[in-house]
């Protein structure tokens with residue numbers, strides 16, 4: 001499998017540390033509010049990656065933390081704990097809101113067919129492990145104490161900006177966040193491992209430590225929880241692209257300083273979901289959730305399909321019009337599949353090439369949009385219904401779109417004859433004809449119509465191929 005690795009910024013052959021086994025870590029949600037559908041885009045794409053690795057035969061162990069302490073409103077270590085702000089907003093305790101929003105997160109995941117990771121660990125469960133890691137960093141000279149806090153000393157590293165596309169002036173936290181700088185830091189890039197002093201003394205949860213009563217910084221939790229459950233060597237670390245810096249950069253700094261060797265081989269970053277105002281963000285307060293989509297009559301699985309229609313490494317813009325197109329496509333697809341007859345036994349020999357072409361799509365840096373087109377190819381293939389159902393069932397182990405045994409969600413939508421792929425193919429044929437006849441007006445109008453349906457055309461040696469692609 002080829003995966004794009006943010007470390008090195010190239011497409012690379014995926015080779016785990018131990019043959020056949022994959023240790024995978026995912027930054028979990030900060031549970032001070034509902035997850036928005038942007039956060040969930042990241043978790044959907046990570047879920048597809050995990051399921052595809054299993055499908056390809058790997059034994060996967062996936063670990064996720066729950067951030068219930070230490071993630072401050074500013075990445076420059078000077079803000080207030082987001083959990084505290086959430087608790088105040090809702091007149092509850094930090095632990096109450098942590099429980100409420102952790103449950104809400106997993107309820108959303110269930111609706112989107114996102115599998116629960118093998119290990120889910122709240123940061124507040126692992127304070128002893130954080131203290132141990134920080135103590136080792138101090139002993140090894142990678143950390144210092146100033147003004148009551150413990151800081152990681154980035155000047156001790158050969159290379160700090162490991163993802164390569166950053167330069168210190170643009171990205172040093174503090175500069176980026178345009179907030180006042182923490183005077184205790186020897187260098188702008190240094191970051192807090194343990195707080196005992198901050199301007200926000202009302203921090204609700206504090207623990208005893210060798211450095212005084214306090215609480216951990218945000219980054220230490222992921223390094224520590226990953227080492228606790230995945231061991232010293234991690235194969236894939238996932239997260240949204242906003243986490244690459246400073247969070248993942250700091251995780252690498254402290255994990256490798258602690259372990260004394262390279263830690264994680266592949267960094268998988270999902271690009272953002274944007275709305276009309278730009279990047280969707282929890283701190284903006286007013287954001288889109290799965291429940292909101294449901295209240296507007298959408299099946300949450302349609303949002304999953306919407307995400308799969310685009311490559312994870314492209315920013316994706318959410319609009320209701322695009323989601324409506326996906327809802328229509330989904331319904332038509334489900335109708336076509338529901339019309340297949342389940343009599344007979346699948347022909348496994350004929351099934352294999354269909355499964356193989358799905359694998360080559362996903363092997364190519366998780367091309368889910370092409371993977372979806374494979375489902376349409378199966379429906380068109382010259383094999384019996386039982387074989388089609390078998391192959392679609394296999395593909396759905398990864399896509400998780402409830403393709404088999406599902407009732408169309410929107411019963412009023414068009415009839416099965418009006419199926420989406422034949423509609424698209426008819427349009428492509430008409431466009432080809434118009435172009436041959438040099439009727440550019442018709443050809444352009446058809447191209448615009450296809451674009452509206454989120455269909456992208458590609459000229460290949462076997463003729464024109466299409467796939468869905470949201471903008």
Ligand code: AMP
Nearest residue numbers: 029030038039042239240243272273280
């Ligand atoms: P948080 O709950 O803020 O810690 O974020 C949870 C996950 O969602 C992290 O992996 C973030 O990088 C990711 N994320 C945040 N905003 C977006 C967005 N607009 N689109 C996609 N992923 C996002």
Ligand code: ZN
Nearest residue numbers: 027028222247
């Ligand atoms: Zn993390």
